[in-house]
Amino acid sequence: MINSFPKLLGATVVTLKLLSASLIFGLFVGLFFAILRLNKNIFINKFAYGYSYVFRGTPLLVQIFIIYFGLGQIEYFRTTFLWVIFKEPYWCAVIAFTLNTGAYTSEILRSAFQTIKLGIIEAGRSLGISNKIIFYKIQIPIAIRQSLPAYGNEIILMMKGTSLASTVTLMDLTGVAKHIISTTFKPIEVFIVAGGIYLFMTFIIHNIIKFLEKKYSFNS
Amino acid sequence: MNKFKTFGLGILISFFLSVSSNADTIRIATEGAYPPWNSKTEEGKLVGFEVELANFLCIYMKRDCVIVEQDWDGMIPALRLRKYDAIMAGMSITEERKKVMTFSQGYATEPATLAVMKGSSLEGMDTPQSINLELGGSDVKKALKTITGALAGKTVCTQTGTIHQNFLESGDVGSVNVRTYKTQDDVNLDLASGRCDVALAAKASFIEYAEKSGKAVVTVGPNLAGGAFGGGVGVGLRKADQFGEDSSFGKRDAQLLKDFNDAIDIARKTGKISELAIKWFKDDVSM
Numbered sequence: 001m002i003n004s005f006p007k008l009l010g011a012t013v014v015t016l017k018l019l020s021a022s023l024i025f026g027l028f029v030g031l032f033f034a035i036l037r038l039n040k041n042i043f044i045n046k047f048a049y050g051y052s053y054v055f056r057g058t059p060l061l062v063q064i065f066i067i068y069f070g071l072g073q074i075e076y077f078r079t080t081f082l083w084v085i086f087k088e089p090y091w092c093a094v095i096a097f098t099l100n101t102g103a104y105t106s107e108i109l110r111s112a113f114q115t116i117k118l119g120i121i122e123a124g125r126s127l128g129i130s131n132k133i134i135f136y137k138i139q140i141p142i143a144i145r146q147s148l149p150a151y152g153n154e155i156i157l158m159m160k161g162t163s164l165a166s167t168v169t170l171m172d173l174t175g176v177a178k179h180i181i182s183t184t185f186k187p188i189e190v191f192i193v194a195g196g197i198y199l200f201m202t203f204i205i206h207n208i209i210k211f212l213e214k215k216y217s218f219n220s
Numbered sequence: 221m222n223k224f225k226t227f228g229l230g231i232l233i234s235f236f237l238s239v240s241s242n243a244d245t246i247r248i249a250t251e252g253a254y255p256p257w258n259s260k261t262e263e264g265k266l267v268g269f270e271v272e273l274a275n276f277l278c279i280y281m282k283r284d285c286v287i288v289e290q291d292w293d294g295m296i297p298a299l300r301l302r303k304y305d306a307i308m309a310g311m312s313i314t315e316e317r318k319k320v321m322t323f324s325q326g327y328a329t330e331p332a333t334l335a336v337m338k339g340s341s342l343e344g345m346d347t348p349q350s351i352n353l354e355l356g357g358s359d360v361k362k363a364l365k366t367i368t369g370a371l372a373g374k375t376v377c378t379q380t381g382t383i384h385q386n387f388l389e390s391g392d393v394g395s396v397n398v399r400t401y402k403t404q405d406d407v408n409l410d411l412a413s414g415r416c417d418v419a420l421a422a423k424a425s426f427i428e429y430a431e432k433s434g435k436a437v438v439t440v441g442p443n444l445a446g447g448a449f450g451g452g453v454g455v456g457l458r459k460a461d462q463f464g465e466d467s468s469f470g471k472r473d474a475q476l477l478k479d480f481n482d483a484i485d486i487a488r489k490t491g492k493i494s495e496l497a498i499k500w501f502k503d504d505v506s507m
Contacts, residue, residue: 069406072413087415089399169377169399169410178293179400182381185320187297 004180004190011176012197018090018162018172022097023155029098030105037110048106055103060161064096068168093165101158108154112146113139145216152209156202163198173197246283246476247304248274249290253403255428256500257310257453260289269500270308273327276492277455280483293380293402296321299458302469305476307456310422312383314450322459324480326452327493330505331443332384334367335419335426337411338436342370342418345441353392353447363442368394370418370441375399377407377416384420387448411437424501452507455480 036048055063071077071086085091116139124134166175177194181187250270252260258268266287278285288304299307299321313323331350336342347363371393378384380400388398401407404421408429411419419426423439430437457477463469487493493506 069409072410072415078414089415167402169401178380181297182293182385183316185296185300187294 004177004184004193007176007180008173008190008194008197011171011173012201014171014175015159015162015165015173016201018093018097018165018170019155019159021094022101022158022162025094025098026101026105026158029102030109033102033106034109034113037106038113052103052106055100056107060096060100061164061167063100064093064164064168067096068092089165089168089170093162093168093170097158097161097165100161101154104154104157105151108147108150109143111150112143115146116142145218148209148213148216152205152213155205155209159201159205160198244284246278246281246285246306248278248285248287248306248308249295249299249304250274250287250307251292251295251309251403252289253292253405254310254422254425256424257422258308269328269496270310272496272500273487273493274308276487276496277480277483280486281479283479291402292382295381296456299456300462302458305457305473306480309456310453311456312450313452313454314383314386314448316386317450317456320459322457322477323454324457324477325484326454326507327484327487328497328505329445329452329507330422330424330501331445332387332420332449333423333426333439333443334441335411335421335437335439336417337414338438340417340440342374342440343438345370347442350443350445352445353449355446364392367441371396373397374417375415377401377410377419378421379404379407382421383449387444388420390448392448408433408435408437424503424505455484 033048033051036044037052039045039048067086068089071092077083077086085095120138120142121134124138125131129137162172163174165172166178169175171179173194177190180190184190250258250266250268252258252266252268254268256269258266258270261267266289271287274285274287290298290304290309292309295307295309295311296317298304311317311323313326317323334342345366347366348359351360351363353360374397376388376396377399378388378401380402385398385400387393388396399410399416401410404425407416407419407421408426410416412433412435418440423443426437426439429435457480458473460470460474460477462473465471465474484493488506494504497504497506
């Protein structure tokens with residue numbers, strides 16, 4: 001149990017890398033699709049809705065399998081330049097996680113945009129601020145603040161979701177835990193240590209979000 | 221401080237105990253994903269050399285058996301937790317495994333080999349037809365050196381927790397870039413897709429895959445046996461002293477080992493093992 005700890009900590013770095021890459025890309029994807037969702041054009045709107053519907057409606061494990069094993073089966077796909085990226089398990093995992101968290105993030109941001117009171121935007125307009133600046137300087141900051149609690153949840157869900165990376169050969173925290181078990185045959189001890197590390201990460205994320213919520217609270 | 225208390229409590233709650241029931245039926249676990257040793261039909265029925273052999277062994281033992289399916293990576297821990305009584309899943313008898321479990325006498329043995337896609341630079345590797353790591357000697361050393369050179373810089377794929385992974389990580393073939401998969405099927409898929417440069421597994425599983433899928437998978441290098449590859453495939457059982465030799469669990473486990481050994485003796489003498497081996501492997505891999 002003690003001996004496995006350094007190895008598991010090393011693997012935690014891989015987990016954190018996967019998590020941060022997916023969250024950063026996912027935030028941009030989410031913001032992009034949230035803006036599309038607010039578009040009045042029905043085709044653009046439906047397209048963005050379809051994306052979030054599909055990725056929220058299917059298990060992450062299925063998504064990662066389709067992206068990793070599924071695309072790898074298509075002979076034509078392997079001749080395209082995209083194969084350079086999709087050949088690597090790491091990028092397949094990041095792409096799957098990004099698309100998944102992007103779908104949830106787009107819904108979180110969309111609802112946050114829609115809760116912004118019209119009065120705030122009108123106040124901006126009456127001061128002669130252009131629509132573009134209102135969007136970037138007023139709507140986006142408020143939407144981000146509004147979505148913090150829900151987004152904090154999404155980060156924690158995604159952090160746990162990264163454990164699926166081990167199914168496509170990545171040596172993340174779960175992958176290394178399984179590897180240690182395959183030589184020590186002690187699943188309970190090793191998974192408890194790994195579970196403890198996940199719990200600790202949740203503890204940290206939870207407190208960061210709480211801190212941000214307080215800092216950007218409307219009442220302070 | 222309160223936060224740390226909450227954190228500690230969370231860890232405590234995550235502890236749990238599992239208790240499993242024990243009927244007098246013998247429960248035998250297999251993976252169902254390692255043809256021709258054991259596999260599953262499209263309807264989900266377990267078939268294969270070991271599934272049929274298990275049924276015959278139970279007839280010889282005059283015991284009722286159920287064959288259950290279990291993922292490879294949890295196979296040994298679940299045996300130890302008494303989720304079932306025996307493992308017949310192409311599991312080789314190795315010193316490492318013997319530390320936590322025991323084995324019946326071996327019933328079959330089959331060499332491991334490397335495989336690549338046709339056109340790989342590894343084709344035509346200059347090695348003897350087969351090497352036994354147990355024997356050592358200059359031939360074996362030379363062959364291992366050739367393999368080491370051939371694997372350098374390549375992505376070598378294999379199933380998690382197998383003798384093949386042990387061999388690749390043993391240092392016998394230098395430091396290899398190993399990628400491990402949950403099942404042999406996944407290894408085969410990624411060998412065919414080109415994500416793996418080389419794969420290592422039981423020879424028959426590559427031959428079976430090449431036949432069934434029509435992919436240009438070819439085996440290269442020597443047949444590997446001995447050393448990290450263990451001493452043949454046997455029935456995996458619990459050590460009688462795991463729960464105390466005098467306990468009812470311990471007595472039952474000791475009896476099972478004896479019964480399986482006797483049943484394998486009968487199966488060997490009557491030629492049943494050879495017959496099934498030829499049926500499934502097209503080659504007498506019995507021992």
